[in-house]
Amino acid sequence: MKALVLAGGSGSRLRPITHTSAKQLVPVANKPVLFYGLEAIRDAGIREVGIVVGDTAAEIQDAVGDGSRFGLQVTYLPQDAPRGLAHAVLIAREYLGDDDFVMYLGDNFVVGGIDGIVRRFRQERPDAQIMLTRVSDPRAFGVAELDGDGRVVGLEEKPEHPKSDLALVGVYIFGPRVHDAVARLKPSWRDELEITDAIQGLIDTGGRVESTVISGYWKDTGNVTDMLEVNRLVLEDVEPSVAGAVDASSELIGRVVVEAGATVAGSRIVGPVIVGAGTVVRDSYLGPFTSIGRDCRVIDSEIEYSIVLRGASIDGVGRIEASLIGREAEVTPAPNVPRAHRLVLGDHSKVQIRQ
Known part of the structure; x- marks a missing residue:
């Protein structure tokens, strides 16, 4: 089994920090978020990792190197622009071959690692295994619909009227059959190749997609609020x-x-x-x-x-x-000028001023 780690996103929700730094390298508890994912992959017994990189490729490569510090063998896979999660699978086709693989979003944080879900996949051999968690507002996520046996029967990407409160966590495991589903995809309304559409394609063609609903902690560290919450969680230990x-x-x-x-x-x-x-x-x-x-x-x-x-x-x-x-x-403190604020702000900055 190999791993495919996605580290090519622009990190628009973390601007202006990500104007000058890859979002996957913003640290929690003084360690980049990406490193936690690489360690989880290693701890699951996976050694070969392909990292999809974009505009911040040089920074990612400088931080991770050849992967030996993590006990991994890393190959870098350039992506010209973020075109959806399934597009990352498409450009990694030659690297992945016919191996099973874990797809791990590089800015996601999962408490407890992934060894349990990897072990289950190896034992049960479905065509895909996904991780789900219950969320208060499913409209912001890929959403899964399950049957009475817990098997996935439908998926939607950011639906206006969700059929469940089960959101996809940024960790997926696939067998080689997924490549045929990805090859059939057309761009979505977001002009991206959606991994939810690829999984739905597996289901529609008789593929078996299993799910694990996690009760532990998961965060997409794409904004400041979630970064601070993950930082709190890691510091607890x-x-x-x-x-x-x-x-x-x-x-x-x-x-x-x-x-x-x-x-x-x-x-x-x-x-x-x-x-x-x-x-x-x-x-x-x-x-x-x-x-x-x-x-x-x-x-x-x-x-x-x-x-x-x-x-x-x-x-x-x-x-x-x-x-x-x-x-x-x-x-530093502002000059002592009554009722005045002096600001030097970069693009997309957010400032809260108490009046």
Whole structure:
């Protein structure tokens, strides 16, 4: 069995962060989301991985390399533009051959890994195995309809009137028969080759599609709210560790990680929190569910339930929460001008100002 990892999307919902960084490499708990998926694939016993890449190919390749750090053999598959999940299968046809394969969306996060669903596929040998989860608003997802035995009888992509509340999770397993279904596809109303249409094609031609409804945690980390929630979830399981320097006037409470080369002085940190290597935290408060990347500076500030990326500087800011702060960003107090805000914002930025 091989794996096909999709890492070619533009990440429009995470702009402006993704104007300069691949969305799959935005970190949670100081590790890129993509790495969690690669580790889950390895832990399921899969070694050969094809990664579909687009405009951010160089960055993905620089981060993942040949895959040996994960115990994987990685092949990169260029895609000229995001044209749907099934299009990724189409361009990977030669690489995949007639092998079974897991298709894993590189910006998805599944707690508990995928070894259970892979094992079930190998035992039962359906034409496709999909993962489902119940959602409050199925209209934003691919939606599955099941019969009384739990077998998939219908699929729709972002339906206006969903037939169930079961959304497709971004992990699929296919046998080689799916390639015939993909080859028959026509672009959808979104002008994309939809994987839901390919699976429906399998069903319509007598293929067997099985499902697993997961009760655990799954997130598509395509927006800031979900990134922060996944960061919170991962930090729940960190073990406290202090490899950096913490002075006597500082207080660490709960599960706090201070990586080698980091410095904490005159500060209070309430975990779970990770402070990255080379970062300086001075005269500040870091609250629960906060990840500070490497080589950052947090001076005379307060921050909680946030992700701060490499090289950012936060100086003299009274309170920050529920925020995603990009690489090399600078956050400082505004000039003391009554009723005025001074902003320098990139394209697609979002700012909330309290009046």
